[in-house]
Each structure stands twice: as C-alpha cells, then as structure tokens.
Amino acid sequence: MAESINLKLKIWRQRNTKDSGHFETYDMPGVSTHMSFLEMMDVLNDRLIRDGKDPVAFDHDCREGICGMCSMYINGRAHGPLKGTTTCQLHMRHFSDGETITIEPWRASAFPVIKDLVVNRSAFDKIIAAGGYISVNTGNAPDANSLPVEKVKADEAFDAAACIGCGACVATCKNASGMLFLSAKVSHLALLPQGEPERKERVMRMIDAHDEAGLGSCTNTGACEAECPKEISISHIARLNREYLRAGMSQE
Amino acid sequence: MASSPKLNSRIPEGSLENKWTHLKSTVRLVSPANKRRLDVIVVGTGLAGASAAASLAELGYNVKAFCFQDSPRRAHSIAAQGGINAAKNYQNDGDSTFRLFYDTVKGGDYRAREANVYRLAEVSANIIDQCVAQGVPFAREYGGLLDNRSFGGVQVSRTFYARGQTGQQLLLGAYSALERQVAKGAVKMYARHEMVELVVIDGKARGIIAKNLVTGELERHFGHAVLLCSGGYGNVFYLSTNAMGSNVTAAWKAHKKGAFFGNPCFTQIHPTCIPVSGDYQSKLTLMSESLRNDGRVWVPKAVGDKRKPEDISEEERDYYLERRYPAFGNLVPRDVASRAAKQACDEGRGVGPSGLAVYLDFRDAINRLGQNVISARYGNLFEMYEKITGEDPYKTPMRIYPAVHYTMGGLWVDYNLMTTVPGLYALGEANFSDHGANRLGASALMQGLADGYFVIPYTLGEYLADDIRTTAIPTTHPAFDEAEKAVHERTQKLMGINGKQTVEDLHKKLGRIIWDYCGMSRTEEGLKKALGMVLDLKKEFWTDVRIPGAVDEFNPELDKAGRVADFIELGELMIRDALMRNESCGGHFREESQTEDGEAKRDDENFAFVAAWEYTGDGAEPSLHKEELTFEVVHPTQRSYK
Ligand SMILES: Cc1cc2nc3c(=O)[nH]c(=O)nc-3n(C[C@H](O)[C@H](O)[C@H](O)COP(=O)(O)OP(=O)(O)OC[C@H]3O[C@@H](n4cnc5c(N)ncnc54)[C@H](O)[C@@H]3O)c2cc1C
C-alpha cells in the first residue's frame, strides 16, 4: 500500500446557521495513509491558518469512536465508507490516490448547521429528557445483586445501550427520522427489570419529544442500521413499535 | 512537620471507620424550602459533574450545569474502558472496605489522605447499587448476577465492567439522571459553554463568567456555591489519552483566584497505549488495563532483535513483568509497568518501527480459553486496535507503549471537597484528593461518582446552611463587571497578537518539554532546564501566536488558544512541584531517588505531605503550603509487588 496519497477535498463551508453555504475544493497532496481522517482535517486546517484563511469547523472530542461528537458525511455516507466506524476512527488507508472526497455536515432540519460541518443535535438530549431514564433518586437503590438479570437480556440491553448518539441515523434517513436512536434507548431500558415500572409512559413521552423536535417518521428502509457506526440493530425499532402498541392499548 | 495554617483538612473526629458516619449524622442540614432558594453552579458534566448536578437537583437545589461539548453525554468520562472498583466482595475472594482502602493507599504510594480514601472505599458499594438501579448494563454471569474482573495492583476481583465501555455506560446513567432533572426544570443545562473566569465576592465563590462557544458571547452566572467538575489536565503533555478538549482552564482560573493547587506534578503514565505513529498525531489511544488480565507483556531478550514476533521463540522472549514481579506479574500497578517498559526500550529492546513499544501478547490466552472468550471480553478493544494500526491482535501481539493518561494532582480540597476558596468545590479528576502519587485502575470512575452521588450532597449543606439568607447577588455587581472585563481584555490581547505560530505549534512545544523533563522520569538538572524553557515558551506564546477568525463567532481555535495559555502556566507549576519533591513516589520518579533495583524510593521523613501551591501573581513564584499526611492505620512501607 502507498505510504502517501494525493487527494482533493470538496468541503461544505457555511459561516453560520443563517448563511446559505457552498462547497469549496482543496488540494491535499501527500496525505499519509496512517493518518486518521480527522488528522488529515487538522493538516488542512493548519495550512489554512498559516495562509490567513478560516479553518474548517468540525466537531470532535474523544477521537476513539465513543463520544459521538464527530459527525461528517463523507462521499454521501454518514461517517464515510467503512462499516461500524466513526469518522474519527476512519483511517486514510481506506482511500485511494487521486480521489476527490466530498465532506458535508449532517443534513436534517432538526439538526441546524452551526458552522461548516458542525450541527446542533440538542434534539437528542430532549428525547432523553422526555423519558430515557429510570426514575431512581440517588440513595434509594437496593443491593445490586438483589435482582438477577438473565445474561442474554443484559447483553442485549448492553448492545442497545452502546448507541453513541452521534446522529448518523438521522443524517442517513431520507425522512430524517431519529427512531433508531430513540428505539435503542427504549429497548435498553425495556429489556431490564429495573425499567419495567415506567415502560408505558416512557415510550409515549419519548416519541412525542421526537416528533416535537421535528425529526421525521420511520418508514423502515433500514438505511440507519447500515450506516450506524455502532451497528445498532433495526430490531430495536420493531421492539419500540411493540412497546408503543402495548402502551397505547393499555391507555385506552 | 505541622500542616500550614492555611490548610484545614476538616477531617472529622473519630476512628477511621466512623468518620464518615459521624459527619453524616452531624453535618448541618438545609431544609427543602431553603434549598429551593439556593443556586448551585456545576462546571462540567462528566461522571463527577453529572452525578452531582442530578443528585443536588433531586434534593431541591437550583442547579445550573455547564459543559463545553454539545451534550453532557459526551464528556471525557465516556471514554473510560475497563471498569469501576467496589468493595462488594461478590466473588467471596476476601475483599472488604478495608482492603480496598488499603490497596488504594498503598497503590498511591502513601501520598493520599487516609480519611478520604476510607470514605471512598466505604461508598463504593453504594455506587454499584445506584448504577444498577439506573439500568447500567454491567456484565453478568450466566446465573444473572454481576461479574467482576481484576485490575492492576490488587489480588482480588472487584472491578465491575460493561464490556470495554464502562465509562460510557456509567456516564449515560448519570446523564439520564441529569436529563430527568433538566426536564423537571431543576437543572438548567448550558452545553457548548466554557467557564472562563471565577467570580469571588467577599472572599467567597459566587459565580462564573461563561463563554457561549457558539456565539462568542460572555455570560454572567450567579451561584451560592460553585462546583468544579472539569476533569484532568493530561493534555498539558499535548499527546495523551484524554479527549481533545480536556483542559485545565476552569481549575486554573480558580487557582488564580485563590484555590491552591495540590501535587500538580503527580501525573499518571499508563503502560498500555497504542504507540505514536507520526508527527501529525493528535492523540493517543488507550488499550485498557484489563487486557493485562490475559495479555502477557514481553520484549526480545536480545538488544536490537527486529524479527517478527512470531519468529522469536519462547526462550528468546523476556516476559519482564513476570520475571521481575512474580507476585503480581502482568498486573503490577501502572507506574511500575510503565517504568519497566521504558527501561526495556531504553536498553534497546523495544519493538516496532520506532523501537518505542513492547508486545502485549494474547497467544497463550487464546490457546487456553479460545478466541470466543477473548473476543467476548475485549472484542471492542481488539477492533479499535485494528482500526488504528491495521493489524489483527488475534494473530499478532499488540504493540503498546506508555502514554499520559490521568492526573492525580488537582485543586486542593478538604474532606468536604471544598477548595481554599470558601464556596468553591472540586470533584472528580479536577481535585487532588484520593489517589496519592499513583492511581489504581478502575478507581477514577469510582471516585468521580463517589464525589458526585454520595459525598457532595452531604457536605455542601455544611457550607450552605450559613447561606440560606443570602439572596441571589445580581450579576450587575462590580465583581462580575471586573471578571467579565478581564476576560474581554485577555481575548482582545490574544486576537491582537497575530503572530506566526499556530496554537497547535505552541501546544506541541509545551508537550515536548513536559514529556521530556517532567514525564516518566525526572532529574533536578532536567527540571531546571525545563523551567527556563517553559518561561520562554510563555513569552513566545504571548508574542507569536496566530488565531484566525473573530471573537463573536464559533471559533474553536480561539477557545483552544485560551486553554493552551493556561496549560503553559500550569506546566511551569508542575515543574516547580517536581523540582521541590526531591523523592520518588508513585508516578513521580526522580532519578536521584531510587532503590538498588531501580524502584521508586520515597522519603517519608521529608516528603510525607501534600504540596498545595498558592498563586501569588503573574510572574511571581508561587508559595508552597504543606499538608502533613499522618498514617494512623496503614504503615507506610517500601511498596513491593515482587
Ligand atoms: C481512555 C481512558 C480510559 C479510562 N478508563 C478508566 C477506567 O476504566 N476506569 C477508571 O476508573 N478510570 C478510567 N479513566 C479515567 C476516568 O475516565 C477519568 O478520570 C474520569 O472519567 C474523569 O471524570 P470527571 O467527571 O472528573 O471529568 P470529565 O469526564 O473529564 O468531565 C469534565 C467535564 O468538564 C467540562 N469542562 C471542562 N472544562 C470546562 C470549562 N472550562 N467550562 C465548562 N465545562 C468544562 C467538560 O465539558 C466535561 O463535561 C480513563 C481515562 C481515559 C483517558
């Protein structure tokens, strides 16, 4: 494999939420294939700053695929071409010499652009605030082993809870639906006995918050699952639907 | 030695086991009606901040919480991998509160306060109960009960974990508790906000100036008390395992307003990280300590052996941790493992392209347990390794090297977690309190949540009980004017420099100095040299930094510049502290002070104290205050893991 490649980057530039935005193209010669995608962005920004230009704003923090902060739409795919990988974990060895890479922000009306590639994802916090918790005040908990949980269920709950809240599902969905995100939380809590008492209200309240935030409805295309960097399964949406039906029936 | 009169550690009366109980039953209380009238500012919503904000709001206080990320769910705590300790003794392997306390004091090389550590061990069990009740999906055994693993420096299995994502699951638990209070209106959450100044009125912390990072606007916020839960300062080294945004700014502003800084030179270099690959590198990635349960560390016996690991026979390998420390083997504490790796590489036996790496090999564990078992235990870590390096650790050993990971130093706090500024508290990694000179694995998560869920809800009342008649001070008070003006002037100054070097350039230079002279091993000569270098770098920064963009917009470079400016000043203090502490202890290794076989040699006669540094003005030398450490229960000995 080549140690370094030459690239062109076509990047979305937008000064602020009100600006209409446009693409700009940058030459990136001699990119080391050992670099991560964000390190390549660092190199570009370093050059822009030295040239007296405005660096490209992008969100990032942990750079190891767990905080969910990075959020680039690369060549038409959330977090780029690699399955089960966040932008920060993507390395340049997966691109080829001479390639033009298009980089855009998440696009969804519920996620307005703040600047360049940075968007506002506070809609997700509102969904959690609406019911993505178990109501237990500090200090009220029984002994942790007093309630055994089947290992299979605990593992499944963990798989759902592994969602990093990055918003790739929304960015990928043609309806900009946040159902994969929402269902992962509902599923996580529904699978555990501790989550049982609030099962009905939780799902109703979270769905209301989701719709209020302007996120779209789910038409089961499965695109979200394919692009989710944590490979959260769409079966959680099926569970969500069951939970929703159950909640609806028992309310009548 | 007597402690400085400026340091009152407020350790409660009574025997070690009764101190916390005694405090809880005698601490002053604030009635529910009065709590509603009291505003508490929480800076930072990682494990410490989110747990504190949620718990205080549940009690009825009005909480305002701040974080610089776009959501509290993204704090650096999210990245913790391996696990959280608790003295539950679920494994029936002889664990107890006392043993956890003892291991932590010993692991910290006898530079922590006994009373604090005992309390930590005491509340550890409650943390697990609380988290399980919140729905944290810890690993379980087939019978449905909780599973445990071992971490370095201990001989029991007391670490609870959620695959390799324990921090994520604990933080999401605390975050959901926090969001529940946000929905109730008990917490007002300010994301993408950075605290840039502390406001002190009549000697008490009364608020902060926060910058809205989206608009660049400065905002004034009043609080009857201010809690700093702003994390550690490992990024002073530029390259570390910390998240990119982790910084010292909140703690440093507080330091300059009167909060003493405790043991700044006590930093933890973690033995198992992915080695540096190039100059463009922006951060280092940790491979969890839990891997040392099953991975064996080795280097070739021969100097300069560059063959592939597969081609090096068993007899030609040096499993140096197992050889040197038979009792603990691969599970020696971090400081010991890191120094041993450095020694092997210094001898020319390091592996990989740079020669700055050692192997962590899973071959034997895979043969013994099967790939499935190893994958169930560490699957995500193996994947992470492969993504970064392009190599498959199921087939070839991982290459690892030590990297900066955690800072034991931090704001000095008393038993109640209050700093030397009345009304200003520090929780989690931001304080200096519980880990002495070396932190044991899986103890930071425990400490952050202990501070936030179980300590501050009690101890804050002690202070606020006197404040129930203080009505909110309007933010038009001259102290707010002054603080805001200082921030504004500093920003103007930064933007006006228009020099040639980027913030990154200067940050890298700082990192190099601190890593070379105040890293894994330190000498008087080196530290003196480094002090001069850092003072020069400070001048360079303030005359040559280049910051693009404007003040009144989303400008991450400007934010980073402010943080790096603070890191430079902190770097100076770290060097002074390391220079003063002419002994080796834990992660602080002064080459002048070692045993015959190269282990850290403490000097209890002269250095059994916490160094608490007082800021005395720009360019002036800080003054040192000592808090004497007395050990009533544990008797300090030369630490041995042999
Ligand atoms: C890769 C890695 C793995 C680890 N694994 C483990 C482990 O397995 N077990 C263990 O016990 N420990 C582990 N640790 C250590 C542990 O994760 C941290 O010590 C701990 O999470 C720190 O928590 P905290 O709440 O104190 O701070 P953080 O989680 O760092 O949170 C800091 C908060 O402060 C905010 N903040 C900072 N400055 C400002 C400011 N000026 N204004 C506003 N907000 C601000 C941030 O936005 C954030 O919300 C690990 C650390 C790393 C780096």
Ligand code: FES
């Ligand atoms: S930066 Fe944290 S997930 Fe990418």
